[in-house]
Amino acid sequence: MKRIDAIALAAEAxxxxxxxxxxxxxxxxxxxxxxxxxPENFYMLGSxxxxxxxxxxxxxxxxxxxxxRRVIVLDGDGSVLMNQGTLATIAHYAPENYLLVILDNCCxxxxxxxxxxxxxxxxxxAIALAAxxxxxRKVDNLDDLPLVLAGQGVVVVKxxxxxxxxxxxxxxxxxxxxxxxxxxxxxxxx
Amino acid sequence: xxxxxxxxxxxxxxxxxxxxxxxxxxxxxxxxxxxxxxxIIHVPVTREEEGVGLCAGAWMAGRxxxxxxxxxxxxxxxxxxxxxxxxxGIPLLLIISHRGVAGEPIVGQVPMxxxxxxxxxxxxxxxxxxxxxxxxxTVNAAWEMAAACRRPAAILLDLDFxxxx
Numbered sequence: 001m002k003r004i005d006a007i008a009l010a011a012e013a014x015x016x017x018x019x020x021x022x023x024x025x026x027x028x029x030x031x032x033x034x035x036x037x038x039p040e041n042f043y044m045l046g047s048x049x050x051x052x053x054x055x056x057x058x059x060x061x062x063x064x065x066x067x068x069r070r071v072i073v074l075d076g077d078g079s080v081l082m083n084q085g086t087l088a089t090i091a092h093y094a095p096e097n098y099l100l101v102i103l104d105n106c107c108x109x110x111x112x113x114x115x116x117x118x119x120x121x122x123x124x125x126a127i128a129l130a131a132x133x134x135x136x137r138k139v140d141n142l143d144d145l146p147l148v149l150a151g152q153g154v155v156v157v158k159x160x161x162x163x164x165x166x167x168x169x170x171x172x173x174x175x176x177x178x179x180x181x182x183x184x185x186x187x188x189x190x
Numbered sequence: 191x192x193x194x195x196x197x198x199x200x201x202x203x204x205x206x207x208x209x210x211x212x213x214x215x216x217x218x219x220x221x222x223x224x225x226x227x228x229x230i231i232h233v234p235v236t237r238e239e240e241g242v243g244l245c246a247g248a249w250m251a252g253r254x255x256x257x258x259x260x261x262x263x264x265x266x267x268x269x270x271x272x273x274x275x276x277x278x279g280i281p282l283l284l285i286i287s288h289r290g291v292a293g294e295p296i297v298g299q300v301p302m303x304x305x306x307x308x309x310x311x312x313x314x315x316x317x318x319x320x321x322x323x324x325x326x327x328t329v330n331a332a333w334e335m336a337a338a339c340r341r342p343a344a345i346l347l348d349l350d351f352x353x354x355x
Contacts, residue, residue: 061253085240088236
């Protein structure tokens, strides 16, 4: 499965339910922007490693006012390895409206595809389970993806290495965050 | 006034309703107050830059966020403060126990103690070092500045502050 196909499917599912997407720095954000741009997408332009944590804070912040509003994080293996501690925080503090999708291509795809330790066998799903996350699933094909995208917790999606040929995001940081916040703070029609 | 209570009142005055923290021995009483407050979502995090991430997300959800940490954690947070908060214009109140200054018994605290103010200045993050008598107002003013300028602002609390000087 190509990463952009998994991202496109997640974006379609998110749009159908009005979910908010936090997207990892580099090519994943560019692929999401090309596949399905929405104001409800937050494209990270810096702070590698923090997609999972930004999404967790967002989900917790929305939990009381909009408990049904889902937050889906599209993260990568390199970024999660950089911020593994947050898996323990997610295990014990994440609300039900939070889902972390780890798109594991076993490499740092935006910097020349240098291998990460998942290439050597490190199992991020096992790490998430050991951290205490109740719901952890693994997926390696597109057909099984919609079902797990509807869930909560952590999903590890094995994808091929390589980036789609997509342009850079021509939005300023101010545009990205202003339209995202307007969308996030506006309750969905019931 | 009790120094921890003064900071806590400042947080309440500012309307802080989301807090992340990595502990310092000098923050323990304040962390208890924050943890018990039903109006504040408090998440103890594993590393300070993780806290910057959570606070950024919570702010996007409409919350007022604070990160409570030791100044050693400022070093762990530089990239996140710069390429998340400052890049996107995200306000954040930093409540920092400033170790490694006058009276510090632990030599390992001294390097970051000396670097804390230069690092904040280099990042153009405003910082304030109130005495406990004015701490409530200063904490509130620091949040107001962060919110108006859409960037982090810091409160530095050194060993004299915790002694009630």
